[in-house]
Amino acid sequence: MEVDDQSPVIEPLAAVCRAYQASSQLLTIEGVQRSRGIAAMAQALQDNFNVILEANTLDLEASREMAIPSVLLEWLRLTPERLQSTIQILRRLGQLPDPIHQAMTTKHQVREAQSYKQLVPLGTIALIYEALPDIASITAGLCLKTGNSLVLRGGSEANNSNQAIASALQTGLEKASLPIDTVQILPAAQGSSIRELVTQERYLSLVIPYGRPSFVQQVMQQSTAPVLTTAIGNCYLYWSVKGNLDLVRWMIMDSHSSEPDAVNAIEKVLITTHHKPSALTLLWNNLKDKGFEVRGDADLVAQFPEQLKPVADIEWSQPYLKKVVAFKVVDDLPGAIAWINRYSSCHADAIATDSYAESREFNLKVDSASIYINTSPRFYRAVEHSPSVFLGMSNRKGVRRGLIGVDSLTTTKEVIQGKG
The missing domain is CATH 3.40.605.10 (Aldehyde Dehydrogenase; Chain A, domain 1)
Structure with missing residues (x-):
């Protein structure tokens, strides 16, 4: 035809x-x-x-x-x-x-x-x-x-x-x-x-x-x-030191599962210096096993040169639109919020934390259309058991x-x- x-x-x-x-x-x-x-x-x-x-x-x-x-x-x-x-x-x-x-x-x-x-x-x-x-x-x-x-x-x-x-x-x-x-x-x-x-x-x-x-x-x-x-891609996740590793792994992987366009895919993850290297390495290996490419900022690449590829500065404000996740170290939650408000696409950003105070502060101060707390931001055009279509x-x-x-x-x- x-x-x-x-x-x-x-x-x-x-x-x-x-x-x-x-x-x-x-x-x-x-x-x-x-x-x-x-x-x-x-x-x-x-x-x-x-x-x-x-x-x-x-x-x-x-x-x-x-x-x-x-x-x-x-x-x-x-x-x-x-x-x-x-x-x-x-x-x-x-x-x-x-x-x-x-x-x-x-x-x-x-x-x-x-x-x-x-x-x-x-x-x-x-x-x-x-x-x-x-x-x-x-x-x-x-x-x-x-x-x-x-x-x-x-x-x-x-x-x-x-x-x-x-x-x-x-x-x-x-x-x-x-x-x-x-x-x-x-x-x-x-x-x-x-x-x-x-x-x-x-x-x-x-x-x-x-x-x-x-x-x-x-x-x-x-x-x-x-x-x-x-808006598609360049969604951020702040992984608090009070957040669960298994939850973070699921949030990242599930957010990339929408087909054909993973609208809300988590492509950037912000962490702090308090995260255990063993937990980071385990997460990165899990992501690689599922076909992801993992990148990091200069400090992380210097600390884990065999695990991560370097991130160019321009990448923090741009979507990858493929299975790539970049990690960056920030000082604390206020630092993460400031970074997200400056560099994310501001349509879907997430936090993983067991702290109500942290989740509330994230929700109040992150200037995005949708905030996801301890759940995957995965986008659905039609949600099962829901009458809505998007x-x-x-x-x-x-x-x-x-x-x-x-x-x-x-x-x-x-x-x-x-x-x-």
Whole structure:
């Protein structure tokens, strides 16, 4: 399944306008029908299962010849298990209650009138993403659940996969008698410009970039529409001397278990001089046995030259996005907090300690979207026995920081109703 080079080029403005018009239609469509649309999109993915995997195989073969980074290859690889998981996530989304138009009381009341707030859609959302073809389906489901339209702009490395998935999603919309323009795709192979898309602030309510930090930063700098940034990697763990070794080992390893993108993987560990060398060596050997590369700051490398590889200064503020963990010595908990606030990605940071006072201080003073105390920060798109579905994690203040889910794609409308 290859992209037809003779197909008409889709201009960003035209795609955004069609999606914008579809978002207006969605305002009057009941939640039950939108839920049916999500179920129909899931079924369309199921019906086109092999077609999508074949398209992904073409992308993988082409990408190997292009020598794209290994992390993108891993994100690009769409296994049957990943695709089936995506279908299950969509089906779960379709079963959730309708979040739109829920009424909420307000403290402020106007005299001789009643005031209340309603959750309403944002409007038109653009997802700009690297590899990760399955992320388009999850975003489409979240958008339809919240009454938003979606414009997709994936990377050229996943062009065939993205086209096959978008086609299936639109088929599902059509079968559910919903506006097919609810999901638009701008093929990267046709040379559609990201800048042209993200500067359509008249029609776009939100831009969500998803990929490596440099990619997210590039989109954010170009966009004139509001941006909900996603964050991946460079999460810190402070291992207190009062923390359990077995717990720390599990927290690190489990945090790297999310597939295909280990969003909240612990890549940096802060320790103090009070840790026993035997405990450190045991942890490092355990990590190496599981395929991790272990690095350390200058002091640790000097003390354990055969165990650790040196860390360059720039690495403390950058994610590895692979199974690498770097260790650094700090003076104490306040030193760890100051270091994390300066160098982490500020979306998910953790502490391992048996001290309530330490965990409380860490929670109060670390300026991150999510704090994990004595538990793995592993990211789940859909948690078992929980109705929630999440696209990713945001570290951006001023928008919706934290987990990106249904709530992140809505806003509020205040209604003041008088007696005439």
